[in-house]
Amino acid sequence: VVKVLKIGGSILTDKTRAACARNDEIDRVAAEIAKSWKDLIFIHGAGSFGHVPARKYGLPEVFDPAGLLETHSCVVKLNGLVVDALAKAGAYPMPVHPFSCTLLRDGRIERLPVAPIAEMVRRGLLPVLHGDVAMDTSRGAGIVSGDQLLSYIAKALKAEVVASGTIEDGVMAKGRTLKEITRDDLPAIGSDLGGSSGVDATGGMKGKVLELLDLADDGIDSQIFNASKDGMIIRALSGEPLGTGVRRSR
Ligand SMILES: Nc1ncnc2c1ncn2[C@@H]1O[C@H](COP(=O)(O)OP(=O)(O)OP(=O)(O)O)[C@@H](O)[C@H]1O
Numbered sequence: 668v669v670k671v672l673k674i675g676g677s678i679l680t681d682k683t684r685a686a687c688a689r690n691d692e693i694d695r696v697a698a699e700i701a702k703s704w705k706d707l708i709f710i711h712g713a714g715s716f717g718h719v720p721a722r723k724y725g726l727p728e729v730f731d732p733a734g735l736l737e738t739h740s741c742v743v744k745l746n747g748l749v750v751d752a753l754a755k756a757g758a759y760p761m762p763v764h765p766f767s768c769t770l771l772r773d774g775r776i777e778r779l780p781v782a783p784i785a786e787m788v789r790r791g792l793l794p795v796l797h798g799d800v801a802m803d804t805s806r807g808a809g810i811v812s813g814d815q816l817l818s819y820i821a822k823a824l825k826a827e828v829v830a831s832g833t834i835e836d837g838v839m840a841k842g843r844t845l846k847e848i849t850r851d852d853l854p855a856i857g858s859d860l861g862g863s864s865g866v867d868a869t870g871g872m873k874g875k876v877l878e879l880l881d882l883a884d885d886g887i888d889s890q891i892f893n894a895s896k897d898g899m900i901i902r903a904l905s906g907e908p909l910g911t912g913v914r915r916s917r
């Protein structure tokens with residue numbers, strides 16, 4: 668049973684301030700994952716380590732080598748903090764940097780070899796990917812969000828548990844948290860589904876939902892849950908329904 672978990676940069680960082688880690692939250696998330704990481708692939712968002720420099724350099728619209736290096740270096744730093752915390756908590760994490768192995772076309776992943784990731788899992792390692800910049804055959808370079816990585820890897824490895832933890836209880840519309848969402852619900856939700864309250868170059872909640880609806884179209888359900896509350900990550904990894912389920916239209 669392959670499981671793929673994404674924890675948003677909204678949990679691990681302060682998204683309103685450049686390269687600002689929330690170390691207590693990184694340690695708490697690492698401790699929860701370390702209790703339940705068998706067969707897991709972990710992805711973390713870029714948070715303010717990625718979205719802030721990306722905006723500063725006008726990525727992905729502008730191709731800027733200095734911007735690419737700064738953005739990539741920054742998210743790799745966050746990844747280092749996360750990997751260190753996971754190792755300290757007792758897991759066997761291994762960093763996987765999307766920039767080094769991903770090819771985009773028009774902002775969408777065209778190639779990302781998952782065999783090394785599957786092999787890590789088979790050997791009892793915990794692959795740790797992150798939102799990153801990546802080369803793009805049509806635009807020079809682009810941004811590959813943790814949300815897109817979650818959906819791509821879950822599909823490629825036919826994951827049975829797919830969970831996206833963020834700072835909200837799930838997808839909110841008309842003042843309440845939706846139990847589930849399908850593509851058919853989008854028109855009715857309309858402008859309730861928005862971007863991010865912090866700096867976010869990849870569409871905030873809307874981007875997340877659209878990625879997971881693509882995955883649902885391929886027959887893989889997922890959920891968006893609140894990972895800022897103690898114990899929720901362990902519950903999500905056990906397959907318990909939490910927050911908002913993202914499902915295929917009936
Ligand atoms: N309908 C909605 N329901 C819930 N959150 C919403 C909604 N519309 C917009 N949002 C915003 O989306 C944000 C979550 O997306 P955001 O991309 O900031 O977090 P993340 O994915 O956890 O972080 P990262 O992109 O760094 O991984 C929420 O904090 C909220 O401000």
Ligand SMILES: [Mg+2]
Nearest residue numbers: 712867869871
């Ligand atoms: Mg986001």
